[in-house]
Amino acid sequence: xxYNGMGIEEIHKLLKEKKIKPIDLVxxxxxxxxxxxxxxxxxxxxxxxxxxxxxxxNKEVDNILFGLPIAVKDNIVTKGLKTTCASHILDNFIxxxxxTIVEKIKEKNMIIIGKTNMDxxxxxxxxxxxxxxxxxxxxxxxxxxxxxxxxxxATIANRDVLFALGSDTGGSIRxxxxxxxxxxxKPTYGRISRYGLVAFASSLDQIGPMTxxxxxxxxxxxxxxxxxxxxxTSVETNEDFxxxxxxxxxxxxxxxxxxxxSEIVSDxxxxxVKETIKVLESCGAKVDYVDIKYIENAVxxxxxxxxxxxxxxxxxxxxxxxxxSIEEPKDINDLYYSTRAEGFxxxxxxxxxVGSYLLSGENAKTYYNxxxxxxxxxxxxxxxxxxxxxxxxxPTTTTTAYNLDDxxxxxxxxxxxxxxxxxxxxxxxxxxxxxxxxxxxxxxxxMQIIGNSFEEAKIYKLASYLxxxxxxxxxxxxxx
Amino acid sequence: MNYIPTIxxxxxxxxxxxxxIFSNSTNGYGEMANSLTNVVDLGYPGTLPTLNxxxxxxxxxxxxxxxxxxxxxxxxxxxxxxxxDNPKNYQITQARTPIGYDGYVEIEVNGEKKxxxxxxxxxxxxxxxxxxxxxxxLLDFNRAGVPLLExxxxxCMSSPEEAKAYLEKLRELMLYGNIxxxxxxxxxxxADTNVSIRKKESDxxxxxxxxxxxxxxxxxxxxxxxxxxxxxxxxxxGETFKPQTRRFDDKLQDTVLMxxxxxxxxxxYFPEPDIPFVVLTDEMIENVQKDIPMMPDERRKVxxxxxxxxxxxxxxxxxxxxxxxxxxxxxxxxxxxxxxNLLLGDISAYLNKKDIQITDTKLTKEKFLDLIKKYEDNTxxxxxxxxxxxxxxxxDKSIDEIMKENGIENITDDSEIxxxxxxxxxxxxxxxxxxxxxxxRAIKFLMGxxxxxxxxxxxxxxxxxxxxxxxx
Numbered sequence: 005x006x007y008n009g010m011g012i013e014e015i016h017k018l019l020k021e022k023k024i025k026p027i028d029l030v031x032x033x034x035x036x037x038x039x040x041x042x043x044x045x046x047x048x049x050x051x052x053x054x055x056x057x058x059x060x061x062n063k064e065v066d067n068i069l070f071g072l073p074i075a076v077k078d079n080i081v082t083k084g085l086k087t088t089c090a091s092h093i094l095d096n097f098i099x100x101x102x103x104t105i106v107e108k109i110k111e112k113n114m115i116i117i118g119k120t121n122m123d124x125x126x127x128x129x130x131x132x133x134x135x136x137x138x139x140x141x142x143x144x145x146x147x148x149x150x151x152x153x154x155x156x157x158a159t160i161a162n163r164d165v166l167f168a169l170g171s172d173t174g175g176s177i178r179x180x181x182x183x184x185x186x187x188x189x190k191p192t193y194g195r196i197s198r199y200g201l202v203a204f205a206s207s208l209d210q211i212g213p214m215t216x217x218x219x220x221x222x223x224x225x226x227x228x229x230x231x232x233x234x235x236x237t238s239v240e241t242n243e244d245f246x247x248x249x250x251x252x253x254x255x256x257x258x259x260x261x262x263x264x265x266s267e268i269v270s271d272x273x274x275x276x277v278k279e280t281i282k283v284l285e286s287c288g289a290k291v292d293y294v295d296i297k298y299i300e301n302a303v304x305x306x307x308x309x310x311x312x313x314x315x316x317x318x319x320x321x322x323x324x325x326x327x328x329s330i331e332e333p334k335d336i337n338d339l340y341y342s343t344r345a346e347g348f349x350x351x352x353x354x355x356x357x358v359g360s361y362l363l364s365g366e367n368a369k370t371y372y373n374x375x376x377x378x379x380x381x382x383x384x385x386x387x388x389x390x391x392x393x394x395x396x397x398x399p400t401t402t403t404t405a406y407n408l409d410d411x412x413x414x415x416x417x418x419x420x421x422x423x424x425x426x427x428x429x430x431x432x433x434x435x436x437x438x439x440x441x442x443x444x445x446x447x448x449x450x451m452q453i454i455g456n457s458f459e460e461a462k463i464y465k466l467a468s469y470l471x472x473x474x475x476x477x478x479x480x481x482x483x484x
Numbered sequence: 485m486n487y488i489p490t491i492x493x494x495x496x497x498x499x500x501x502x503x504x505i506f507s508n509s510t511n512g513y514g515e516m517a518n519s520l521t522n523v524v525d526l527g528y529p530g531t532l533p534t535l536n537x538x539x540x541x542x543x544x545x546x547x548x549x550x551x552x553x554x555x556x557x558x559x560x561x562x563x564x565x566x567x568x569d570n571p572k573n574y575q576i577t578q579a580r581t582p583i584g585y586d587g588y589v590e591i592e593v594n595g596e597k598k599x600x601x602x603x604x605x606x607x608x609x610x611x612x613x614x615x616x617x618x619x620x621x622l623l624d625f626n627r628a629g630v631p632l633l634e635x636x637x638x639x640c641m642s643s644p645e646e647a648k649a650y651l652e653k654l655r656e657l658m659l660y661g662n663i664x665x666x667x668x669x670x671x672x673x674x675a676d677t678n679v680s681i682r683k684k685e686s687d688x689x690x691x692x693x694x695x696x697x698x699x700x701x702x703x704x705x706x707x708x709x710x711x712x713x714x715x716x717x718x719x720x721x722g723e724t725f726k727p728q729t730r731r732f733d734d735k736l737q738d739t740v741l742m743x744x745x746x747x748x749x750x751x752x753y754f755p756e757p758d759i760p761f762v763v764l765t766d767e768m769i770e771n772v773q774k775d776i777p778m779m780p781d782e783r784r785k786v787x788x789x790x791x792x793x794x795x796x797x798x799x800x801x802x803x804x805x806x807x808x809x810x811x812x813x814x815x816x817x818x819x820x821x822x823x824x825n826l827l828l829g830d831i832s833a834y835l836n837k838k839d840i841q842i843t844d845t846k847l848t849k850e851k852f853l854d855l856i857k858k859y860e861d862n863t864x865x866x867x868x869x870x871x872x873x874x875x876x877x878x879x880d881k882s883i884d885e886i887m888k889e890n891g892i893e894n895i896t897d898d899s900e901i902x903x904x905x906x907x908x909x910x911x912x913x914x915x916x917x918x919x920x921x922x923x924x925r926a927i928k929f930l931m932g933x934x935x936x937x938x939x940x941x942x943x944x945x946x947x948x949x950x951x952x953x954x955x956x
Contacts, residue, residue: 081530094529101523103530200530207757235532236759313757316564319573320527327529336621340566363564363752372754 007032008073009163009479012220016068026057026071026115033073033117036164042149044139044158046078047086048118056115069112069227075159075168078119079126079202080211082106085116089202090124090134093321093328093347103200104232105169105211112227117165120155124349125318126176126204128152129421130408133351138408141184142480143447147405150180150421156214157184161480167224168214173204174306175400175425177212178437182400182450185439185478187221187467188214192457193432194239195225197232203317205310206237208429216478218438218468222246225460241458248465254288256466257393261296264398264424273399276441276449281397283473296389296396298382302427303419305382308362308375315359321347354415379430386431390456395466399424400437400450425452434460438467439478448478485720487681489712490689491647492639493704495654496632497664498610498672499542505609505631506533506576513670517624525629527571532758539631540583540762542663543607544772546633547584549661549779550602550654555581556764560607560756568621569612571628579753582606589657590781591649600650601638608632613671633663639678639689644705644712651675651701656780660804668700675704679711681719690715691724695739697731707732711739783807790820799828806832809842812849822856830866830873845877854883862943868892893941898950901934901942905954908933919955927951 007015007029018024030053037045053073060071076082079089081099083106088094102110109116123133131154132138141149142162149158153170157180160168170177172190181188189212196211203209213224222245231240260281265274281291323329323343330346333339348356362371389396402423419426428435434457437450455463501511507524524531547554558581562574587602610630615622635654641647655666655673666673675698680690693715695707711730718725730739778786780801787797787810800807806827813823827842835842847855855876858864864887875886887893908930909916918926927948934947 087529089529097529099528099530101528199532202529203532203758205757234534236534237757312754316562316574316752316754319564319566320529320571322566322573324568325526325528325571336568360564360752363754364750368752368754376755 006036006163008036008165009216011217012068012072012166012223015072015166016065016070019071020065026060027054029071029073030054030057030115030117033165036162037118037159040142040162040164041145042140042142042158042162043137044121044155044162044164045075045118046088046090046121046134046136046155049082049085049116050118052085053115053117060113060115063113067112068223069109069114069167072114072167073117073165074109074114075117075120075156075165076106077122077153077156077168077170079122079171079204080105080169081200081202082116082119085119087119087202088135089126090122090131090136091348091352092135093343094326095135095328097327101200104197104234105228106200108228108230114167114227120153120159120168122155123152123176124352125202125314126152126171126173127314127351127355129175129179129418130406130412131155131180132408132412133349135349140408141405141447143185143405144445146407146409147447148183148408148410150183150401150405152176152180153188153214154180157181157186157188160184160186160214160216161478163216163479166215166220169211169228170214171201171204171209171211172425172429173208173210173310174419174429175422177214178400178425178428178435178450178452179422181214181437182439182452183405183448185442185448185450185476185480186214186216187218187436187438187471188212189221189225189436189460189463190428190434191225191229191460192239192434193429194237195229195241195434195458195460197230197235197238199232199234199238203313205313206317207313208306208310210429218464218471219246219249221436222249222461222464239458243461245461245464248461249468251465251469252288253284253466253469256289256395258284258289258291258395258397259294259389259393260291260398261299261396262293263296263300265293268423269399269402270404272443273402273404273449276443277397277399277451280440280451280470280474284470287469287473292393294389294393296427297385298378299385299427301378302382302430303423305375305378305430306422306426307358307419308371309379311355311359312362312372313359315356315363318348318352318356323347351415351418382427382430383432386427386433386454386456394455394462396454397451400452401425404443404445404447404449428452428454433457434463436460436463436467438471439476440470440474441476485683485716487683487690487712487716487719488685489642489679489681489708490639491641491643491708492678493637493641493647493650494676494678495635495651496610496674497635497658497666499539499631499633499664500662501536501538501542501631503536503538504629505536505539505607506629508534509629511630512626513672515626517622518626521625521628525571525625527573533576533756535759535762536631539607540764541772542631543583543605543633544764544769545661545776546635546658546663547587547605548773548776549657549663550584550587550589550605550635552584552587552602552605554764554769555583555585557581557761558583558764559761560759561753562756564752567611568623569614569628571612571625575609575611576756576759577608577634578606579751580755589650589653591646591653593643593645593649598646600646600653601640603636603638605633605635608634639680644708647677647708648701648705651704655701660777660779662777675701677704677708679708679715681712681715690719692727693725693739694729694745695732696729696742699732699734703732703734703737706737707739710737714739777808778811783811786814787820787824790814792820792824796821796824796828800824803832805841805843813853816849816853818853818856819860822860823852826852826856826859830869831877834873834877846880847877851876851883858883862945863887864892865944898946901938901947902950902954904934904937904942905947905951908937909954916955927955930955
């Protein structure tokens with residue numbers, strides 16, 4: 005029996021009663037990671053994690069997260085622990101400060117196991133743009149585990165650790181969660197401080213928890229939210245996200261956008277979602293199909309906004325102050341050109357170039373400003389829907405995880421993988437992926453639940469109700 | 485051929501805040517290189533800007549002083565360009581919603597008043613300071629993130645004198661408003677100027693040359709003069725030139741080409757997503773405005789109205805601490821002329837000698853009012869004042885006490901002096917006769933007697949008046 009596959013309350017009890025020690029969890033995690041061959045991590049924090057686990061032996065088990073291992077996506081800075089963003093340009097970068105969220109998990113005495121693999125600078129949907137090679141899907145190692153938080157998704161699906169942090173700019177938590185059969189939440193924009201999250205698209209980026217079940221997801225969210233004076237876009241929150249778990253869902257009103265159930269989604273997934281809708285209806289929820297204007301344009305808006313912002317955010321990687329830098333540059337321009345040419349991968353370069361173009365001269369008005377204004381319209385559309393409905397639901401992805409060796413020659417493919425999750429980022433809303441079944445090859449199918457702003461607790465209520473109802477076996481390869 | 489010059493001026497001011505604009509690093513000058521920096525100033529991955537409210541308040545203040553309209557909802561923008569002194573390779577500035585716009589500054593050149601129009605003023609962050617050593621460039625990040633106010637005039641000036649007068653006036657206003665210490669030599673005030681010439685008012689503006697890096701206000705005048713000459717020569721030869729950026733060379737006392745401006749310099753501006761929109765309420769604006777001190781022009785007007793001479797008025801306004809001190813008296817019923825004479829005379833001499841400010845002394849407002857009164861009615865003579873000024877300035881004691889301790893006890897009691905005088909007149913009939921026969925010298929003798937009798941304590945003016953009266 006793997007401890008890290010147990011429920012959090014069970015483990016907490018064992019820790020509290022001193023039947024196990026944090027070091028047992030840590031050692032088990034490293035063993036599991038090493039045996040898995042998933043390439044889920046870029047850097048393991050072995051020495052420090054073991055040291056910390058031993059130190060915790062003399063401390064009181066004072067909170068439910070005490071002594072539990074956590075994996076951190078490698079675009080969240082960790083003091084003294086390499087933070088690469090899966091890029092050559094930062095492959096030796098050791099930060100001198102902690103992200104606010106890292107401080108928060110340290111306060112709870114959680115133990116960072118390592119830094120998880122991802123798409124380079126979170127740009128991609130299969131984690132295959134990683135400088136360190138793609139992570140593999142525990143359900144089938146020949147398949148992708150999605151992205152960009154692919155490593156975090158893989159390590160949770162494999163039950164290496166209980167908790168992982170991901171980041172979601174255009175679906176990067178929910179989509180890999182869907183491909184790997186886990187629970188991933190992108191909270192409302194502003195819920196969690198972005199201070200220390202290496203920026204991709206600042207107006208969209210949001211950190212979120214990735215876990216094997218709904219309850220643990222809510223527990224982790226409890227520990228990591230709140231206003232941070234270092235992030236002006238963060239908001240004050242003071243609530244228990246588990247508080248509605250266990251409540252009945254009778255009478256809840258659910259909207260399903262027609263776009264989410266259109267031809268773009270595979271038959272298998274559509275049918276599974278329809279089955280799930282029937283379950284919900286049988287439990288007393290009321291489900292309507294609705295039209296939400298502009299959501300079919302969300303990908304285009306996303307490309308403009310995210311790439312525009314990324315082109316500016318990534319300008320700081322110039323070889324001058326940190327990160328990769330070429331030897332003996334001829335002059336300052338050579339330092340810039342050569343460092344960035346060597347340091348960035350193709351997808352990152354492509355997005356920087358497209359983003360720079362989109363912000364150039366008149367284009368800023370034609371594209372970027374226009375996109376911002378349509379983004380406002382999407383927000384308003386969702387707002388209207390939430391006047392009448394408690395949730396918007398639909399499939400998380402159009403297909404299940406595809407093969408690692410599928411061609412990568414179509415740059416727009418990766419955006420299409422995220423076509424159903426991107427509208428949520430555009431509207432700044434909270435969205436959660438939960439597994440609802442499997443395809444014919446026994447690859448997980450995910451459903452996303454979208455809530456109104458700051459209604460994460462309500463999302464957890466529906467998700468946990470459904471989770472219990474479906475009672476799926478979500479351990480890859482069966483019982484471990 | 486005669487040409488009309490068109491001149492615009494852009495000024496960058498470093499603001500006197502405690503901390504930087506987007507981080508909590510100390511805002512300081514002259515410290516060890518890179519000692520006033522943190523991860524935000526260095527543009528470290530993952531860091532985010534915060535916003536120093538003090539900067540917004542100073543912005544409101546400066547906008548008010550420059551008669552600008554204030555933008556109530558504003559945001560910041562990113563100006564994207566690669567340069568070693570630009571840590572994030574974008575500068576956070578206000579491109580689209582400057583905090584102030586449509587203002588003016590009133591100047592006077594050759595007795596003629598003119599309003600120099602302010603196009604806009606915006607808040608932004610300063611860059612690093614670069615130092616070139618051989619083929620190396622050293623970067624000091626202490627300056628990175630220091631708050632700046634950029635103030636841009638319309639192309640509305642037509643002579644070097646106007647530009648200089650504008651800069652002098654702007655400097656005076658910004659010093660008075662405590663916006664910046666405006667030290668050009670330390671770079672806390674930096675001026676760039678745009679110069680073009682054309683044949684007549686109805687012609688379109690000529691090709692523009694921007695001159696940067698001018699180290700003093702008088703050199704701004706020189707730079708503009710040289711630039712006008714240079715452009716004239718080109719046009720007179722039937723030639724043209726491209727829009728360009730030039731710098732002022734201090735040694736040459738002339739402008740030197742830096743670079744030809746490329747068309748469509750593209751900074752890829754877009755709204756800074758890390759800083760939410762800033763909304764200014766009327767209350768916030770009023771709170772700042774109520775603390776704005778009286779500006780120099782108003783002071784000049786009020787002082788003259790209170791009877792202060794023009795010379796003293798100008799001297800006072802040029803001495804901010806004394807002027808502030810003087811302003812404290814404005815609601816009192818006192819002799820402002822004497823007040824200004826005292827402040828600019830013996831008191832200034834004392835302050836200069838000790839190298840201190842008036843606020844460092846023990847001369848409270850009440851004590852000063854008492855001194856003015858005693859000086860006015862001759863209880864204290866200027867001779868007395870010289871004797872006891874140091875004590876007045878340094879002691880907590882009242883002027884009466886100080887006078888007593890130093891034996892300065894001028895008899896100002898009418899009847900007491902009159903008694904003494906009557907006796908003296910009675911005892912010196914010869915002198916009285918001399919006086920009545922027109923020998924003016926006799927009165928000096930009689931006065932001498934009065935002083936002798938009162939041991940020099942009689943108020944001389946008063947004694948003289950009474951004596952003349954009694955002799956009638």
